[in-house]
Amino acid sequence: MLLDSHGRQATKLRISVTDRCNFRCTYCMPEEGLVWQDRAALLSYEEILRLARLFVDLGVTQIRLTGGEPLLRRDLPVLVKGLKALPGLQKLAITTNGTLLEQLGPALYAAGLRSFNISLDSLDPVRFQASVRRDALQQVLNGLHSLSRWPDCEVKLNTVVVRGHNEDEAVAFARLARLHGWQARFIEFMPLGQDDAWAQHSVVPGEELRQAIDRVYPLKMLAPAGKNPAARWGFVDGTPGEVGFINSVTEPFCHSCNRIRLTADGQLRTCLFSLRETDLKSPLRQGLGDAELIARIQDAIWQKEAGHLIAQPQFERPLRTMSRIGG
Numbered sequence: 001m002l003l004d005s006h007g008r009q010a011t012k013l014r015i016s017v018t019d020r021c022n023f024r025c026t027y028c029m030p031e032e033g034l035v036w037q038d039r040a041a042l043l044s045y046e047e048i049l050r051l052a053r054l055f056v057d058l059g060v061t062q063i064r065l066t067g068g069e070p071l072l073r074r075d076l077p078v079l080v081k082g083l084k085a086l087p088g089l090q091k092l093a094i095t096t097n098g099t100l101l102e103q104l105g106p107a108l109y110a111a112g113l114r115s116f117n118i119s120l121d122s123l124d125p126v127r128f129q130a131s132v133r134r135d136a137l138q139q140v141l142n143g144l145h146s147l148s149r150w151p152d153c154e155v156k157l158n159t160v161v162v163r164g165h166n167e168d169e170a171v172a173f174a175r176l177a178r179l180h181g182w183q184a185r186f187i188e189f190m191p192l193g194q195d196d197a198w199a200q201h202s203v204v205p206g207e208e209l210r211q212a213i214d215r216v217y218p219l220k221m222l223a224p225a226g227k228n229p230a231a232r233w234g235f236v237d238g239t240p241g242e243v244g245f246i247n248s249v250t251e252p253f254c255h256s257c258n259r260i261r262l263t264a265d266g267q268l269r270t271c272l273f274s275l276r277e278t279d280l281k282s283p284l285r286q287g288l289g290d291a292e293l294i295a296r297i298q299d300a301i302w303q304k305e306a307g308h309l310i311a312q313p314q315f316e317r318p319l320r321t322m323s324r325i326g327g
Ligand code: SF4
Pocket: 253, 254, 257, 258, 259, 270, 271, 272, 273, 305, 306, 307, 308
């Protein structure tokens, strides 16, 4: 098992397959983008599959594919198929900005993918463009709606809420979730961007959004945050769909964190806000055996941080930005 010194077990692995992205979200990267990593610096699918097998053998039951924008990585269905075939893996999911979903969704579905999280910060085309610096809302909505052809697909929306930008759209997102039976999740703004854009006053507490929705669509709690980062709420009137609140800043859930991350360039991160990483790529390419890799992984996870220190005097923003961590 992958235990840490705080008594938590890591069972969820987020794998970033690329640092590239076709969006320029203001809270993630500058308008001009970032210098992308060379292809050779990224783990190949064979390397990802080998590491994923080790993690699953060590008790990881869920894998989430992330980026940058994961659908930009060529032949992604090949990796999906390989991961789906791993004995012991219970769930495979992806987080995408949705722009390529209408095009690539069928191949991903055919490869076995059934769980899609779509990042969508606004339903207003002007705000959307201001937030991601691309005129692509319709493309994202087309991708999102293309998933409706597969009733066995789990669809979740991820909305990063920033004060003064999109907090007034919470009810509209809840309405969309009711209409399609999706889960609309609201993520508190976190300091993970390229610059110092983050400030405590820009954070909209999830509880504030929950109350705003509850006034229009009365809610009932389904599950608190913990093993899942989102506190899940259903609709009292029985309408399908849910809303979720990821209150990392105002109601941290680090005490029950079960998540670890593998970056596209093969670094193991034990926390979203880690200031240190464990290189798995070099030993892999130097021909280390499974036992040595496992020892390195278990050692790193044993030292996993207790939690983030956001808004505390000793907080340090990680040098690696969101697009290179994979959220
Ligand atoms: S901040 Fe780190 S420890 Fe806390 S929930 Fe996120 S990944 Fe886990």
